[in-house]
Amino acid sequence: MDPFIPFNRPHVTGREYDCIREAVANGHLSGNGPFTRRCAAWLERTTGCRRALLTHSGTGALELAAMLLDLSLGDEVIMPSFTFVSTANAFVLRGAVPVFVDIREDTLNIDPRLVEAAVTPRTRAIVAVHYAGVGCDMDALAAVAARHGLVVVEDAAQAVLATYNGRELGTFGDLAAVSFHETKNVLAGEGGALLVNAPRYVERAEVLWEKGTDRSRFLQGLVDKYTWQDIGSSFQPSELAAAFLWPQLEASAQTTAERLAIWRRYHSAFAALEASGLVRRPFIPAGAEHNAHIYFLLLAPGLSRADILADLAADGVNAVFHYVPLHDSPAGRRFARAHGTLTNTERLSARLVRLPLWVGLTDAEIARVIDRVSRAVARAAAGARASG
Numbered sequence: 001m002d003p004f005i006p007f008n009r010p011h012v013t014g015r016e017y018d019c020i021r022e023a024v025a026n027g028h029l030s031g032n033g034p035f036t037r038r039c040a041a042w043l044e045r046t047t048g049c050r051r052a053l054l055t056h057s058g059t060g061a062l063e064l065a066a067m068l069l070d071l072s073l074g075d076e077v078i079m080p081s082f083t084f085v086s087t088a089n090a091f092v093l094r095g096a097v098p099v100f101v102d103i104r105e106d107t108l109n110i111d112p113r114l115v116e117a118a119v120t121p122r123t124r125a126i127v128a129v130h131y132a133g134v135g136c137d138m139d140a141l142a143a144v145a146a147r148h149g150l151v152v153v154e155d156a157a158q159a160v161l162a163t164y165n166g167r168e169l170g171t172f173g174d175l176a177a178v179s180f181h182e183t184k185n186v187l188a189g190e191g192g193a194l195l196v197n198a199p200r201y202v203e204r205a206e207v208l209w210e211k212g213t214d215r216s217r218f219l220q221g222l223v224d225k226y227t228w229q230d231i232g233s234s235f236q237p238s239e240l241a242a243a244f245l246w247p248q249l250e251a252s253a254q255t256t257a258e259r260l261a262i263w264r265r266y267h268s269a270f271a272a273l274e275a276s277g278l279v280r281r282p283f284i285p286a287g288a289e290h291n292a293h294i295y296f297l298l299l300a301p302g303l304s305r306a307d308i309l310a311d312l313a314a315d316g317v318n319a320v321f322h323y324v325p326l327h328d329s330p331a332g333r334r335f336a337r338a339h340g341t342l343t344n345t346e347r348l349s350a351r352l353v354r355l356p357l358w359v360g361l362t363d364a365e366i367a368r369v370i371d372r373v374s375r376a377v378a379r380a381a382a383g384a385r386a387s388g
């Protein structure tokens with residue numbers, strides 16, 4: 001059998017070791033040290049957000065965002081069901097109810113046309129998840145939010161260095177969460193950041209981020225002692241994680257370019273398969289500059305995804321799928337509700353296959369993935385015809 005091609009291999013630039021050594025030499029290992037500040041300044045400069053607060057995870061950034069909304073028990077937050085659990089969990093932890101609406105058939109992002117119908121007197125926020133680093137229709141979401149006085153939170157976990165109408169994702173919402181998990185484009189093992197755009201949240205975000213204290217003001221010399229001011233928690237990454245992240249941020253444009261090159265190879269290679277009607281390729285709307293976070297294919301109805309993934313595994317290609325829609329999960333049924341039918345969410349999530357995509361994937365490996373996927377899909381199609 002050919003050598004195994006993993007689904008993901010965390011990209012390491014090589015400079016992380018030097019930076020971690022520097023962090024140790026600095027003698028500052030806990031949070032909010034020199035590397036944390038450097039990374040935050042980079043995020044502010046590069047995205048244009050008002051304030052970036054580094055967190056231990058994208059999940060932590062979403063939780064911090066949810067805390068800032070001051071939700072009451074039973075308040076509602078509209079979001080897609082086709083997303084990672086943390087998008088919903090962050091709000092459930094505050095006593096709010098996620099209200100799921102369906103996704104668009106083309107981008108798999110939340111359908112703005114369905115959001116307005118889901119608004120009730122309890123609705124407080126809309127969460128826009130930029131799936132695969134492809135921007136949601138932020139103009140349409142902002143219009144609904146403005147009409148109903150709602151907060152917009154971007155789950156930009158997958159969207160670092162992606163733009164919409166020329167503007168960085170993560171700067172459209174009042175608040176945004178990004179992730180530096182090892183499966184993301186830019187990584188720190190575990191890590192994330194809250195991007196604060198609405199000025200009214202800046203000061204309080206720093207308090208909650210500092211475990212509910214005014215330590216940020218103390219460090220600036222604005223108070224002579226720091227004390228408990230508000231709710232909060234331990235959200236900061238250690239300086240070791242921030243030191244790992246720093247060279248990753250510096251290399252992020254290069255990383256994105258290398259991922260895009262792989263993405264485009266897949267995309268042109270699978271045009272023929274799409275023309276044959278067996279798969280659908282990702283759709284990138286005008287105005288969205290994505291970051292090649294994910295390459296996926298949507299299988300035609302009737303093709304067995306399980307058979308295709310098993311075939312690929314037997315050929316040494318580790319392809320995977322996601323998400324199990326949240327409304328269809330045990331916790332989703334318990335803590336959330338769906339607005340209307342989630343037909344696209346159910347149909348498309350059941351047919352999605354993600355292919356290996358990581359910096360360092362060789363031309364030969366890419367060619368092998370393309371070849372094996374084409375064969376596995378053709379076999380599944382033959383099987384469907386035989387049984388059908």
Ligand SMILES: *Cc1c(COP(=O)(O)O)cnc(C)c1O
Pocket residue numbers: 057058059060083084086087129155157158178179180181190191192
């Ligand atoms: C990865 C991801 C998260 C969670 O980020 P972590 O850093 O793993 O906590 C949240 N939402 C989406 C859409 C993600 O892809």
